Amino acid sequence: MDLNFTEEQLAVKEAAREFAEFELLPGVIERDEKEIFPAEQVKKMGEMGFLGMMVSPEYGGGGMDTVSYVLAMEEICKVDASCGVVMSVNNSLVCWGLEKYGTEEQKQKYLVPLAKGEVIGAFCLSEPEAGSDATHQRTTAEDKGDYYLLNGTKNWITNGNSASIYIVYAQTDKEKRHHGINAFIVEKDMPGFVIGKKEKKLGIRGSDTHSLMFTDVKVPKENRIGEDGFGFKLAMGVLNGGRIGIAAQALGIATGAFELALKYSKERKAFGVEISKHQAIAFKLSDMATAIEASRLLILQAANLKDDKKDFTKASAMAKLFASQTAMDVTIEAIQIHGGYGYVQEYHVERMMRDAKITQIYEGTSEIQKIVISRDLLK
Numbered sequence: 001m002d003l004n005f006t007e008e009q010l011a012v013k014e015a016a017r018e019f020a021e022f023e024l025l026p027g028v029i030e031r032d033e034k035e036i037f038p039a040e041q042v043k044k045m046g047e048m049g050f051l052g053m054m055v056s057p058e059y060g061g062g063g064m065d066t067v068s069y070v071l072a073m074e075e076i077c078k079v080d081a082s083c084g085v086v087m088s089v090n091n092s093l094v095c096w097g098l099e100k101y102g103t104e105e106q107k108q109k110y111l112v113p114l115a116k117g118e119v120i121g122a123f124c125l126s127e128p129e130a131g132s133d134a135t136h137q138r139t140t141a142e143d144k145g146d147y148y149l150l151n152g153t154k155n156w157i158t159n160g161n162s163a164s165i166y167i168v169y170a171q172t173d174k175e176k177r178h179h180g181i182n183a184f185i186v187e188k189d190m191p192g193f194v195i196g197k198k199e200k201k202l203g204i205r206g207s208d209t210h211s212l213m214f215t216d217v218k219v220p221k222e223n224r225i226g227e228d229g230f231g232f233k234l235a236m237g238v239l240n241g242g243r244i245g246i247a248a249q250a251l252g253i254a255t256g257a258f259e260l261a262l263k264y265s266k267e268r269k270a271f272g273v274e275i276s277k278h279q280a281i282a283f284k285l286s287d288m289a290t291a292i293e294a295s296r297l298l299i300l301q302a303a304n305l306k307d308d309k310k311d312f313t314k315a316s317a318m319a320k321l322f323a324s325q326t327a328m329d330v331t332i333e334a335i336q337i338h339g340g341y342g343y344v345q346e347y348h349v350e351r352m353m354r355d356a357k358i359t360q361i362y363e364g365t366s367e368i369q370k371i372v373i374s375r376d377l378l379k
């Protein structure tokens with residue numbers, strides 16, 4: 001694995017860092033407190049090419065590699081993990097699958113505006129009774145000849161209200177179990193599609209998470225992605241790649257909290273010296289930095305394997321498992337280093353701790369990552 005970044009990769013990282021500092025930092029506390037979706041910021045992210053980074057320029061994307069993507073994700077999430085999840089879902093869970101498996105017509109109609117960031121997408125797999133066990137789809141898509149009739153409810157959908165294009169998974173043939181699942185491109189204004197309530201969340205409160213209801217929604221047959229019954233394979237494939245993005249989100253949160261804690265420890269005095277001079281604090285910083293570096297290496301390994309078109313299933317699960325635990329550990333210690341100030345909004349680290357928790361839950365919980373890793377080890 002080559003750890004020397006190219007000039008292009010470093011330029012992307014720097015652009016993301018500047019964007020985060022100048023466009024995301026102002027207002028991040030208010031957006032979290034008031035649960036405001038960062039519409040203006042997401043629009044700018046689209047204009048800067050952050051929403052379709054890995055899509056080929058032929059379809060309006062940046063044509064970049066996964067390494068560039070994780071470098072940018074880390075910088076964005078260092079400051080605002082809510083913007084990070086919008087970026088992650090659009091890039092990994094929506095655009096990637098559409099480019100790889102969509103028809104030319106689907107790509108022209110849907111991928112191009114998504115990759116350019118003119119609209120954003122949503123990935124709709126989870127249901128009230130189907131989370132970790134995504135095979136258990138209750139949403140149905142009845143084959144009616146030239147269209148499918150979609151009925152059911154999806155839960156916890158990121159970009160639920162702000163998206164325009166939704167990749168919806170549904171059961172077409174129950175007898176075939178997960179081989180009967182299909183993925184469909186659903187437009188927001190299709191009759192029978194209703195956006196449900198917005199969730200009030202612990203963290204990533206700027207992102208809009210909604211339930212979605214489908215009642216007799218007529219989805220044209222040409223909106224199915226891939227062959228009949230390909231949906232489950234598509235979902236697992238995009239989640240595999242998506243995990244690298246979420247691992248990078250976790251790394252960004254951890255790095256952001258670490259940098260704040262490091263700076264604070266050199267400024268705050270207790271017992272006549274900067275608190276960084278107390279070994280208990282210095283050792284916390286050592287542990288935090290070591291876990292962050294280990295996370296970064298796991299993430300870069302997974303990204304490199306993906307870019308080299310090698311199997312990255314185990315690597316992406318390891319990266320997400322480790323980086324998300326690191327994000328929790330580091331943010332908790334960052335609060336501790338800040339003492340009482342860590343417990344209040346204006347020092348950022350309390351938000352970062354709340355944001356970190358979701359990285360252990362979505363796109364496969366930590367327990368599910370362990371299943372993926374152990375399956376690979378024991379095969």
Ligand SMILES: Cc1cc2nc3c(=O)[nH]c(=O)nc-3n(C[C@H](O)[C@H](O)[C@H](O)COP(=O)(O)OP(=O)(O)OC[C@H]3O[C@@H](n4cnc5c(N)ncnc54)[C@H](O)[C@@H]3O)c2cc1C
Nearest residue numbers: 123124125126131132133156157158361362363364365367
């Ligand atoms: C803020 C947020 C945003 C989300 N965004 C999206 C989105 O955009 N699209 C989407 O489709 N979904 C989304 N999700 C859903 C998310 O992916 C699921 O919540 C997650 O997969 C877990 O599913 P569940 O909540 O049903 O928990 P469950 O599957 O019910 O799991 C409950 C607990 O049991 C454990 N568990 C389950 N099965 C096993 C097992 N076999 N072995 C060991 N432990 C197990 C889990 O690890 C967990 O600890 C989002 C969720 C949240 C909270």
